[in-house]
Amino acid sequence: MPSLLTAAAILLAHLLSPFTLDQVLGYPYPSNLIAAPTGSRIAWVLDERGHRNIYFADAPDYRARRLTHYLADDGQELTNLAFTPDGNTVVYVRGGDHDSNWPGDNPPDPASSPVAPKVEIWTIATSGGEPRRLAEGDEPVVSSKGDRVVFTHEHQLWVVPVDASSPAKQLLFARGTSTNPVWSSDGARLAFVSDRGDHSFIGVYSNDSTPIRWIAPTTARDFMPQWSPDGTHLAFVRMPGQGGAPETLLDLHPAPWSIWTADAYTGQGREVWRSGDALRASLPDIDGGANLHWAAGDRLVFLSEMDGWAHLYSLPAAGGTPTLLTPGNFMIEHITLSPDRRTLVYAANTGSDTNDIDRRHIFRVSVDRPAPRALTPGDGVEWTPIVTGDGARVAFIGSHTATPPLPTIVPADGGAQIAIGAELIPSDFPSKEFVVPRKVVFRSADGLEIHGQLFEHPGSARKPAVVFVHGGPPRQMLLGWHYMDYYSHAYAINQYLAAHGYVVLSVNYRLGIGYGHDFQHPAHWGPWGESEYQDVKAGAEFLRTLPGVDSARVGIWGGSYGGLLTALALARNSDLFKTGVDLHGVHDWIADIGTFLDGPLAKGHEQADVKQAMDVAWTSSPVADIAHWRSPVLLIHGDDDRNVHFHQTVDLARRLTAQGVRYEELVLPDEIHGFLRHASWLQADSALVAWFGRELGANMEPR
Numbered sequence: 001m002p003s004l005l006t007a008a009a010i011l012l013a014h015l016l017s018p019f020t021l022d023q024v025l026g027y028p029y030p031s032n033l034i035a036a037p038t039g040s041r042i043a044w045v046l047d048e049r050g051h052r053n054i055y056f057a058d059a060p061d062y063r064a065r066r067l068t069h070y071l072a073d074d075g076q077e078l079t080n081l082a083f084t085p086d087g088n089t090v091v092y093v094r095g096g097d098h099d100s101n102w103p104g105d106n107p108p109d110p111a112s113s114p115v116a117p118k119v120e121i122w123t124i125a126t127s128g129g130e131p132r133r134l135a136e137g138d139e140p141v142v143s144s145k146g147d148r149v150v151f152t153h154e155h156q157l158w159v160v161p162v163d164a165s166s167p168a169k170q171l172l173f174a175r176g177t178s179t180n181p182v183w184s185s186d187g188a189r190l191a192f193v194s195d196r197g198d199h200s201f202i203g204v205y206s207n208d209s210t211p212i213r214w215i216a217p218t219t220a221r222d223f224m225p226q227w228s229p230d231g232t233h234l235a236f237v238r239m240p241g242q243g244g245a246p247e248t249l250l251d252l253h254p255a256p257w258s259i260w261t262a263d264a265y266t267g268q269g270r271e272v273w274r275s276g277d278a279l280r281a282s283l284p285d286i287d288g289g290a291n292l293h294w295a296a297g298d299r300l301v302f303l304s305e306m307d308g309w310a311h312l313y314s315l316p317a318a319g320g321t322p323t324l325l326t327p328g329n330f331m332i333e334h335i336t337l338s339p340d341r342r343t344l345v346y347a348a349n350t351g352s353d354t355n356d357i358d359r360r361h362i363f364r365v366s367v368d369r370p371a372p373r374a375l376t377p378g379d380g381v382e383w384t385p386i387v388t389g390d391g392a393r394v395a396f397i398g399s400h401t402a403t404p405p406l407p408t409i410v411p412a413d414g415g416a417q418i419a420i421g422a423e424l425i426p427s428d429f430p431s432k433e434f435v436v437p438r439k440v441v442f443r444s445a446d447g448l449e450i451h452g453q454l455f456e457h458p459g460s461a462r463k464p465a466v467v468f469v470h471g472g473p474p475r476q477m478l479l480g481w482h483y484m485d486y487y488s489h490a491y492a493i494n495q496y497l498a499a500h501g502y503v504v505l506s507v508n509y510r511l512g513i514g515y516g517h518d519f520q521h522p523a524h525w526g527p528w529g530e531s532e533y534q535d536v537k538a539g540a541e542f543l544r545t546l547p548g549v550d551s552a553r554v555g556i557w558g559g560s561y562g563g564l565l566t567a568l569a570l571a572r573n574s575d576l577f578k579t580g581v582d583l584h585g586v587h588d589w590i591a592d593i594g595t596f597l598d599g600p601l602a603k604g605h606e607q608a609d610v611k612q613a614m615d616v617a618w619t620s621s622p623v624a625d626i627a628h629w630r631s632p633v634l635l636i637h638g639d640d641d642r643n644v645h646f647h648q649t650v651d652l653a654r655r656l657t658a659q660g661v662r663y664e665e666l667v668l669p670d671e672i673h674g675f676l677r678h679a680s681w682l683q684a685d686s687a688l689v690a691w692f693g694r695e696l697g698a699n700m701e702p703r
Contacts, residue, residue: 019430027404036087038389050678064421075110075676085146095119100642110676135168144187184231191225198242216269246608255282272319287333295367296341305517338387345385383483399481402434442542453506455498464553464696465503471560476514477506509535527589527617559583567622574630579695581634587652589617632662634691638671
């Protein structure tokens with residue numbers, strides 16, 4: 001228990017509390033930033049306390065203008081924005097869960113509406129007016145001619161006129177699941193992926209009277225079709241089909257891939273580049289994967305980690321030796337090709353400041369030579385760049401430590417930035433109370449260097465402390481706001497905790513991105529040994545050495561994979577972690593990956609190492625150490641979770657009860673993994689801060 005003097009200081013801090021949860025969670029969050037194919041127009045989705053709407057802006061003033069008027073916190077996503085070629089209409093999807101691991105029985109209904117929601121495609125004119133419903137479906141792609149929209153519905157491709165002059169209809173029939181439609185530049189043909197399970201094809205559809213042209217079909221998995229600018233050829237990524245002798249589960253295995261080109265009329269193709277069989281040569285496991293583009297000068301550009309970092313490469317479409325475009329010890333993501341196909345813009349964790357490894361900045365590079373240019377130097381965090389249709393500007397989402405993310409414009413050659421929509425940030429948003437997070441580096445038990453961000457307000461009193469662990473796990477927490485709304489939310493909560501008397505350490509454990517291929521792909525990770533847990537434990541031990549931390553009052557919180565690591569920390573080290581908050585975490589690896597036991601690996605004579613792997617998976621699970629679990633925990637989970645089965649928390653609650661461990665639970669009926677309603681987040685966060693206030697002795701009930 002804290003001393004009376006410490007308790008009095010905490011109570012005084014609470015009475016003088018600088019801001020409330022409602023204030024810090026009131027920031028608007030932009031996403032889905034797009035540019036019109038011509039001109040200077042951009043559009044984006046803005047989430048304002050759960051009210052999701054589409055905004056747009058134009059040169060020269062780039063004033064934010066709201067297009068839609070959805071004024072309820074109903075949890076219905078707005079995604080998949082696309083402009084028509086003239087830039088006068090925005091096509092979008094309303095509804096669904098676009099970050100799920102598996103589909104649900106129905107679209108999410110987090111507001112528990114008695115009327116079942118649908119996933120639907122809509123349009124709205126930038127001149128104003130009411131949205132127009134096109135069809136039930138998802139993933140719309142506007143034709144290059146601007147006359148029709150192709151989309152996915154019931155595992156097939158459908159089509160509907162942009163003006164809704166006739167009903168939607170199925171565009172074509174193809175066995176399997178049809179996805180990833182890409183129009184040719186003249187809008188006359190459509191390339192798509194036909195997924196057949198253990199293999200997939202690239203198909204080209206022309207019209208109802210012409211058979212689908214299958215492009216260089218084999219037993220392989222082909223995907224990511226890209227048209228040549230003249231529409232005569234296609235490039236695509238090829239990986240081996242699923243099958244062969246079972247691989248061991250406890251070892252790392254490479255995922256080789258290659259780039260092919262083919263004649264779009266005859267279907268004849270050939271390999272122009274192959275990755276090799278080294279682990280580092282595997283298909284990148286980051287945003288956009290191979291990020292294949294057909295660029296100007298008849299060049300192909302792509303992403304590879306062949307040198308240990310996610311970098312851009314370029315090679316002639318006819319084949320040859322790739323040119324490394326972005327050398328250095330940093331990673332590339334959020335890659336976009338300019339309208340003239342001569343330049344790539346991207347986000348990277350590099351710059352003139354050593355802290356930039358824990359940030360993102362925007363760069364541009366020519367498609368044929370390694371001369372990157374920084375467009376956004378400084379101490380901010382910027383992401384998802386796009387080039388306006390006239391090629392004159394780069395738009396991105398940018399932020400600073402205390403300034404929430406905003407759509408931002410910069411000249412294509414660099415220069416002064418224009419932030420858009422700052423007037424939409426609530427006047428009571430507590431920017432002035434934010435602390436500047438500090439990069440810290442410590443070593444894990446096996447000597448691996450681990451990065452973290454430390455949130456600490458100055459003061460002489462020894463404070464309670466909290467470790468935060470992100471999910472994913474291919475994620476990286478940053479020295480500021482994040483390009484995923486889930487983690488920008490976590491950033492705001494960590495700022496709240498710091499302002500209310502806590503020292504917070506966000507740990508970028510191994511398995512995360514940002515520190516190279518080898519860091520992201522460690523041996524004995526997750527169910528095969530949980531090697532990353534030692535980094536979380538090292539974070540707590542590092543916190544306990546800080547002079548401003550009360551080492552007897554250290555907690556932990558995290559969601560998803562972070563929930564798993566929170567549960568693991570409490571089960572294995574109740575001596576270090578006094579309490580925790582576990583949001584929708586995995587607790588039993590066997591229940592999560594047990595399908596291996598019923599699959600091909602369990603049949604016939606080829607068993608690989610299934611039995612041994614399942615034994616390791618069990619011992620890597622939090623529930624395997626339930627007998628050592630002593631620390632109380634708050635469990636938070638939505639029961640329509642499509643990323644982590646709700647049963648993971650049901651099962652853990654039963655085990656904690658049997659073990660006599662004190663816990664509380666907050667169940668959110670009909671919510672998904674990343675809560676869709678602002679009210680759900682506010683409810684969960686209120687429970688989190690109240691829990692830590694009670695368990696760590698800081699009187700921090702939410703206000």
